[in-house]
Amino acid sequence: MGQANVKRRPVLVVGAGPIGLTAALALRRFGLPATVIEAEPKDRLRPGSRAIYFHKATLKHLEDIYPGLGETFAKHGVVWPVKRTLFRGKEVYVKRYPSPDPKALPPFTSLPQVEAEKFLYNACLEAGVEFIWETPVREVHTDEEGVTMIAESGERWTCDYMIAADGARSTVRKSVDIEMEGPRTKDYFVVVDVKEDEADPLPLERVFHYQHPAVDGRNVLFVPFAGGWRIDLQLLDGDDPEQFGSVEGVKQWLPKVMPEKYADRITWVSTYRFFQVVAESLTDRHHRVLLAGEAAHLFAPFGARGMNSGVPDAIMAAKAIRAALDAANREEAKAAIAAAANERLIAARYNRDCAGIALEHIQGSAPAANMKREVAASLAPILPRLGKWLDEGPYGPRSGPPQLSTKY
Structure with a gap:
């Protein structure tokens, strides 16, 4: 195929799910053009609620890259005022939340992923994001000069940088030889x-x-x-x-x-x-591709860590690409990509381990785990903190390492 037939963009985002859409919006927020390549048709059906829980931090991220978007999520989602935990049918913990401040973002919101994607997609259109539908990726190659993407149709695209948000079976990740690590x-x-x-x-x-x-x-x-x-x-x-x-x-x-x-x-x-797996690296050896969302990590759902870590993956990738394109030289550009990939790798490993702790807490069959749950349940009426421990168990540890900042 002649060079004239190769399509050129500064940055390509692969995948039009919520993380790819977030990446595209973030690129526009940082003043870069954004083109999203999606394998499926524009009007594809996306059944099921899928990822439904959006933490306040995620709503803030969305608000930062597109003012009003976090508020839109909050307005259309629900915030439950009560949460309960029961052990063998007996209530061991209940918490009632105050009504959210209507002038502030709520502590979380719950809405189906298809709705979230609709709001993200509309924001992308308004921000001037380009969409290329029905273009499955066959393979991706990187070198010191950039990225070449070959579609299943044989069509070729080149770019300086790519954000891979093409999900758990990521073709991009496999093409650039990045393995997943961790227990299944x-x-x-x-x-x-x-x-x-x-x-x-x-x-x-x-x-x-x-x-x-x-x-x-x-x-x-x-x-x-x-x-x-x-x-x-x-x-x-x-x-x-x-x-x-x-x-x-x-x-x-x-x-x-x-x-x-x-x-x-x-x-x-x-x-x-x-699965409880994380990519061995979130960038390729030439520092031209950044992985985000399920292309980078797969967690058990406890604590809603998948979507809520995928959003900062996408934003940090866009920020790093902006820095790399502005860099004075190739080494400085590589360093910007490497720093972002490393920070999000630390976050991914932390979230994987937290989700694993939560899984063991609620489902572990070892005698010690069973005993801890039973003792906590029996004493919860007189020691409320044990009821709280049971309630928080499905989410895993709440705090994270200091490297989890996504400020820009």
Whole structure:
């Protein structure tokens, strides 16, 4: 193919999911053109609620790169005023939150990923982001001069830098020979979305059951989001994921844990086996590609660490590319990319370990883990901090290392 047929852009973003859209918005925020390459068609269906929980820090990041966006997420999402934790059917912890200040961002918001993507996409259009749809990537090559991307069609694109936000099976990551590292858990989970009955809704509460007695001691999490509920059933060793994770299977166990009418309001069912893996590096050896989101890391969902770490991945990648393009020389440019990749790698490893701690806390079958949970549950009525410990367990440690700053 002749050089005249090669399409050239300063920066390419691969993937039009929430992290790719965030990366594109951040590039525009830093004064750079942004082109998003997406394998699927523009009007693709994105079933299910997927990532629903957005921390306040994430809302602030979105507000910073596109004023009003964090507020839009908050306005369309829900903030539950109560959270409860039960152990074998007995309540061990309850917390009631004050009403959020309507003039400030809430501590979190919960809305389906498809809604979040819609708001991000509209912001991208307004910011002048270019979209190239139905262009799957076949391979990517990097060298000291830049990046060459070859699409499945044979079409070639070149750029100075690339942000890879093409998900867990990232073609870009594989092309530049970056391996994933970490344990691959055997734990299976069934995730179900149900549509709320607006005429007779459930109380707006997040509820976590350790060892729910109605489903033979399996853990169950209920999380409300705008328009519905996410129910997360954590399977036991020996459970058949296909049996519990089929629509018919869900209709068998769901009425045991919530009103029967919701068995007829199922909108999405998915079965997951969560990995706990992080890329060995978040940039290629030529420091031309930066990985973000699930292209860079896969966590168990506890603490909502995937999306909420993917957003700062994307923003820091855009900031680093701006610095690299402004650098006085190639070594300075490489250093800017390396610093960002290293900072987000530290964050990714930390989040992976936290999610792993949370998984062990709620699901660990070792006698010591069982004993700690049982003692905490029995003493929670007289020692509330033990109830709080049980409640916070599914999220893992809350604080992070000092390297997690994403200020710019």
